Amino acid sequence: MNSKVRVRFAPSPTGGLHLGGVRTVLYNYLFARKHGGDFVVRIEDTDQTRYVEGAEKYIFECLKWCGIEPDESPLHGGEFAPYRQSERKPIYREYAEKLVNEGFAYYAFDTPEELEKMRSENKTTENPSPQYDGKVRMQMKNSLSLPADKVKKLLDEGTRHVIRIKMPANETISFTDMIHHEVSFESSLVDDKVLLKADGMPTYHLAVVVDDYLMKITHAFRGEEWLSSAPVHIMLWKYLFGLEKMPQWAHLPLIMGPSGKLSKRDGAKYGFPVFAMNWTDSKTNELTEGFKEKGFLPEAFINLLAVLGWNDGTEQELFSMDELIEKFSIERVHKAGAKFDFEKAKWFNHEWIKKLKVNSLKFKVKDVLEAAGIQIADELLLEKVIELVKDRCTLMSDFYEQGKFFFVSPATYDEASVKPKWDEAKKIYFEELAVKLNTELNFTVENIELIFKELAIEKNIKPGELQMLLRVMLVGSKIGPGVFVIAETIGKEETIRRIAKAIEFFSQ
């Protein structure tokens, strides 16, 4: 018996990896790591028409970016290979046939038209979506309603058919969910779900059960949208492998968008990312910006996701991956769905930028600046700049706006702020300031400030006003750290050059 914890994540490679998906993997991963178990990724591709080439690699890239190190077997084979459902078709068929032989499932030959007919005929206001269930199955075309020889004939002729589960009539199906505790259903209210499609591919229902068994999964976490199909899975476990071998389930609360379950479209609609990383829809070629590209740190991303529906009971909100592994517990996961709040998401990123050391930020900031056309020649300067501005950056992309003036002279000036204050006296002041600064051998914050203020007193001008002007001269606008710190950082020559350039500009 395998007593080791094995959890699995089954992404569907039909779309990008979105918030809900990442959180599901994350909880899987935290649980596995906490209990010293395995974390398995199984690839779902049940619907071939929607299968997207390269999606598997994309998913693994996202996981790695998040700091989740998955078992990469699905990409190159491993203990439980093959991992793609399309390559496991014979396995699923075998179990499906077994169910038929034992009377727990049946062949159904109904065409899409016939199904449509049944649904439209039985449709009433009270029952807007009739099911293929115990009430109607004997009126349909299947191996239960048809005589044996007729069934054999249809099968021999290769008639297209599916295999459906035969849900029992009057049974209360219940199980214990790790989050919702006791949950129960009436079997007669559940329909005869398709297990094996006409093309031989399994539906999710058959695939999860078979794969969870074969891959020796002990705990399975999935979104709450699956809770309604739990009875089907329970029956399959009962018929196929025995209820005692069924993994423990946790149905995670949904992540909600501004209206309903967060959808991939909400991103474009409300202006925030929903995917971990950039995702290009293969059909429309439409690019959706990911959290990574939007300027999120992976540390912040997993942090904000982890606490969307879970907390450790204390006031702590900032958790590193290691802390999450240590403190995560499935019992403290919420029952109710949580609405995603982009403002709070940004706050988490801000906090992580502040929290991280310069060295951890360095290469990412360099990427941001270089992507914007700023070449970084001086690594030491870069480090100093990061230290100076990181507290005021919310997204990684903010490092450009907050840091560019350390590397390049301003291209434009905030004229609206300068114009009303600019006069001949100020002009003379700055001309003399440049001369004085030039003679200073020790170009430090203290000395610059001293020279600046002494000259202001001498000229009888309020230092405050001058400070604002100097800032605009050096930065171009009214942002950034202390103006004397900026001067020291860019150096004497550059400071004097920028003052001269600005005087010329303002005096036109």
Add this chain to the structure above:
RNA sequence: GGCGCGUUGGUCAAGGGGUUAAGACGCCUCCCUUUCACGGAGGAAUCACGGGUUCGAUUCCCGUACGUGCUACCA
């Protein structure tokens, strides 16, 4: 419509028979700074409703309402 799941401020949420019902985001005011932030000090804002049980219910039970999910040869 049926079935499932849920419901503490605008959002994330702690708490769980007796509390001034934590904290965070956002918002507002003030301080700091003659920049933008950070930071600091305050503020407005919550137990969906109705019945029980109880000396006492936000907390337990039952209804109702509302939200949300499923109701496909999608996952």
